Amino acid sequence: MPAVSPVDPVDLTARLIRCNSVTPAEGGALLLLEDLLSGAGFTCTRVDRGGIANLFARWGARGANRSFGFNGHTDVVPVGDLAAWTRDPFGAEVEGGWMYGRGATDMKSGVAAFAAAAVDFVRETPPHGAVILAITGDEEDVATDGTVALLDWMAVEGERMTHCLVGEPTCPDRMGEMMKIGRRGSLTARFAAQGVQGHSAYPHRAKNPLTALVKLLARLEAQPLDQGSAHFDASTLAITTIDCGNPATNVIPARGTAVVNIRFNDLHSGESLTGWLRGQAAEVQAETGVQIDTRVSVSGESFLTPPGDFSELIRRAVEAETGVSPEYSTSGGTSDARFVKDHCPVVEFGLVGKTMHQVDERVEVAQIRQLKAIYTRILREYFA
Incomplete structure (x- = not known):
């Protein structure tokens, strides 16, 4: 043969x-x-x-x-x-x-x-x-x-x-x-903030969803998630988009959205990070009166x-x-x-x-x- x-x-x-x-x-x-x-x-x-x-x-x-x-x-x-x-x-x-x-x-x-x-x-x-x-x-x-x-x-x-x-x-x-x-694991969180539209000259008559989102994102980025572990580098959080679709310069929009992506090590899980993100959003919602809905998708642990x-x-x-x-x-x-x-x-x-x-x-x-x-x-x- x-x-x-x-x-x-x-x-x-x-x-x-x-x-x-x-x-x-x-x-x-x-x-x-x-x-x-x-x-x-x-x-x-x-x-x-x-x-x-x-x-x-x-x-x-x-x-x-x-x-x-x-x-x-x-x-x-x-x-x-x-x-x-x-x-x-x-x-x-x-x-x-x-x-x-x-x-x-x-x-x-x-x-x-x-x-x-x-x-x-x-x-x-x-x-x-x-x-x-x-x-x-x-x-x-x-x-x-x-x-x-x-x-x-x-x-x-x-x-x-x-x-x-x-x-x-x-x-x-x-x-x-x-x-x-x-x-590393990968997680994407989408925040949708619902406020009240108003004239930019009278901000006290509106509830600015962007102010709430900026406050939330600043909190999320305020300190590192961790310092790394035995086999992993430190986890990272990146803000990937902020949007409200507002073409006017003198209108406070009613709604805004933001997205963050987290790459996380073995010190976290998708569940633990989801709980943390929802907790941070709830605190900002209570402080600002702007409703913030949080949707999280975990593509891998x-x-x-x-x-x-x-x-x-x-x-x-x-x-x-x-x-x-x-x-x-x-x-x-x-x-x-x-x-x-x-x-x-x-x-x-x-x-x-x-x-x-x-x-x-x-x-x-x-x-x-x-x-x-x-x-x-x-x-x-x-x-x-």
């Missing part, structure tokens, strides 16, 4: 970039991966929900004692100003050692690298256990029907990962320098995968292939690891992410091959 050629992760990245999968469109990306994986003996299942396409692929027996999982996404953000791009955002053009295209960094190269590593690994050294790929088309949007849908389906079907690696870009400047063992055997395995593999020992970090925004952490221990490692979401997003071609080598080494050590 003729030998099967290794999967080229660079070619696979290029083919994925050429799939126009701006969220929530599937764009052919998951179909491409399903064809590759099923041809290598993976059992593939489409887990679509709410108009979102997701793919679950498993090599090996369901319920295996050891099942290594990869998680990633093929959806990408919009290209923005097309005229500002110097390359076709869906052309996967290569120049000067770089491949250009939307999703080149975030994160079609990561998906290509772990898919190529998984396929070659099970073909060359079939493990005693299972290899699982959970790939979503809904990470860049609200993410309610992406990885969450996959995990819900896995729970019903009795599918389980014992450990999972999310292939998001994690390195700030050079390959290998950082891996994520946790993430903070979490930590404590350093141990799993994170050490990832660290050794990265150092062996790059010569760089990665820093354990919890920095950055949110990722789908915030959902996976309720299923199994999860760590993130991927490429340098400097150009993600930018015009002329691009990835260094050599790093795609290096990432496949890292993921291959991780699989070999995990099942050794």
Whole structure:
């Protein structure tokens, strides 16, 4: 029987970039991966929900004692100003050692690298256990029907990962320098203040909602939420918008709104911060007589995968292939690891992410091959 050629992760990245999968469109990306994986003996299942396409692929027996999982996404953000791009955002053009295209960094190269590593690994050294790929088309949007849908389906079907690696870009400047063992939580609070409209020359006859909002926002920013914890930087609160839609300069508006975003560490929870925000709003309402309604949405709680055997395995593999020992970090925004952490221990490692979401997003071609080598080494050590 003729030998099967290794999967080229660079070619696979290029083919994925050429799939126009701006969220929530599937764009052919998951179909491409399903064809590759099923041809290598993976059992593939489409887990679509709410108009979102997701793919679950498993090599090996369901319920295996050891099942290594990869998680990633093929959806990408919009290209923005097309005229500002110097390359076709869906052309996967290569120049000067770089491949250009939307999703080149975030994160079609990561998906290509772990898919190529998984396929070659099970073909060359079939493990005693299972290899699982959970790939979503809904990470860049609200993410309610992406990885969450996959995990819900896995729970019903009795599918389980014992450990999972999310292939998001994690390195700030050079390959290998950082891996994520946790993430901060994210919370958005929307305040709507209802006052009484009036003439700006007679402010005593009105109730200014903006005065109440300014007082509230000043309180929220008055002192830091904390000084950080053992594995996390200090939590942050940012005022992101204040608005009243008032075109007149001599009218006190009746209504105003404001929004704040909090990125919080493991000293807080979404529930504790929500209580604090509502309490502050209630105090300002009592002081000003302006009604303030507070709506809070928590997109993810903070979490930590404590350093141990799993994170050490990832660290050794990265150092062996790059010569760089990665820093354990919890920095950055949110990722789908915030959902996976309720299923199994999860760590993130991927490429340098400097150009993600930018015009002329691009990835260094050599790093795609290096990432496949890292993921291959991780699989070999995990099942050794």
